[in-house]
Amino acid sequence: MEPAASAAAIQTAPKVKKKKINIRKHAPLLIMMIPGLLYLFFNNYLPMLGIVIAFKDINFAKGILHSDWIGFDNFEYLFKTSDAFIITRNTILYNLFFIVVGTVLALGTAILLNEVKNKVMLKSFQAIITMPHLISMVIVSYLVYALLSAETGFINNTVLPWFGIEDGIMWYSEAKYWPVILSLVHFWKSVGYSSIVFFAALLGIDEEYYEAARLDGANRWKQITNITLPIMIPIIILMTMLSIGRIFYSDFGLFYQVPMASGALFETTETIDTYVFKGLMGSGDLGMSTAAGVYQSIVGFFLVILANYTVRRYSKDNALF
């Protein structure tokens, strides 16, 4: 969502080359930026150099700088195991599914909201469906636990018996259910939020189009398919492209908190981000997870560039750069 925000202004920027650059006169403007630039240097640029540690055999006793160089060994180990395949597959497939279905659901919700004419109801719906976005993933994991806990969960104790299933299901150790569970949680948390963006765009559509269509006898449904959707297509494409640029990055909280880091669920819940995190926290292999982190940064970088290039061809104003 956010990339669209920054978009327009960037292009309009650097066209004042002819003016003489007068540093002294504008020193205050430069001084203002110092805290932010210093922060970016330490928080963002210094760690970029840190990717060299993926090529080292990290040994905390020797210190990072003095650890031995091992070239591509970490990457070799990583790609020799099935881990690399699983985490890449999971990251990409979940994201693709989230992008496609998420967009449809959010757009559908926006269109429904647009049909609700009662102001009070409209406001209440907006408020309620955006609320899940506000809740931390830690709390969400509790909500899911209340439903799915094997011994005390609502599903096993109340819902399944309705269908005559008395044994219950060990949700937290059966990997096959998790693509569905994680998708539901993701949509629950994000659809309301993203629908607001589409809804704002819908409000911007000129009422005259609809009036003209009504005069021609188009019913409400026809108006949606023939006016609303075509007008929304550019914003849909843009948002999709921008999400595709981030397809190598997963919603870390969702994949780490909600399955409660259960090892039995590795096959369907592990993504690149959780893999790197577990490596750092000591429950995985640090060398391999550092390599996975670098792999993510580099592939992710090219994907953002590619997505941006596509957006740029489509609409210059909305490209990130």
Add this chain to the structure above:
Amino acid sequence: MKSDGRFLGLLSTIIMLLFAAACIIPFILLISASLTDQNAIVAHGYSFIPQKFSTDAYVYLFDRGSDILRAYGVTVFVTVFGTVVGVIITTLIAYPLSRSETPYRGLFIFIILFTMLFNGGLVPSYLVYTQLFDLKNTIWALIVPGILTNGYYMMMMRTFFQSTVPPALIESAQLDGASEYRTLWSIVLPISKPILAAIGMFTAIYYWNDWQNGMVYITKPELFSIQNLLNRIMQDIQFITTNLSSNSSQAMAQMPSDSVKMAMAVIGALPILIAYPFFQKYFIKGIVIGAVKG
């Protein structure tokens, strides 16, 4: 014609009611479960209507309230401090970048954009903050890594300044002898409240909900934020008893553990749920500002 509009309106309202219900229902289960007697939970599981009503879980947590209070203290401090500093630094970098006079503006914009394209990842960041700055197990580890949550906010604010603040206004202020800081403070900021509010709110929500920094950098229980405490309790329900009560074995025996888990989550979620009706208007506005360009 009229009737199909009304039908669609009714259908929309019904579907939206269902959606809204789906958003709220899990919280009802959570609250109900926290108010259920431990034995009833063991026998019947969590349910929407307590089989046997009991406030034991809250009594239990209240008796051991000091670490919950401390965790709240940590969360509130981190949220307030991080948001204020974050918004100030964001403004100070976004404003010059919105001004065409700023020397080397293109370069600085590139410096920010590049951070949005490429990053070193978690492990190198961890090493910078622990080895170079020694932030491990300090409250700053909860604040510093999130201060400029991401480059988007800087670009968002810059776009806002460019599209909302007329350059003539700035020029006239400076002709009257106002310094750059004066101009920013008394001319630009007063007309930029919406963007300050939106970014401030998103930053505050980030800090309030953040558990990752705590999990990476904090091992001392005294510095746990409320999210980290929740995480820790889920991992190990005995945490409170072993760490904080003197007669832990006795306490553990009486502990209504299944309802306590849910009561903890309610306590963690409650402030946001209570505050939300008051700031939801701004939250929705903020989403729109953040998404629609400018």
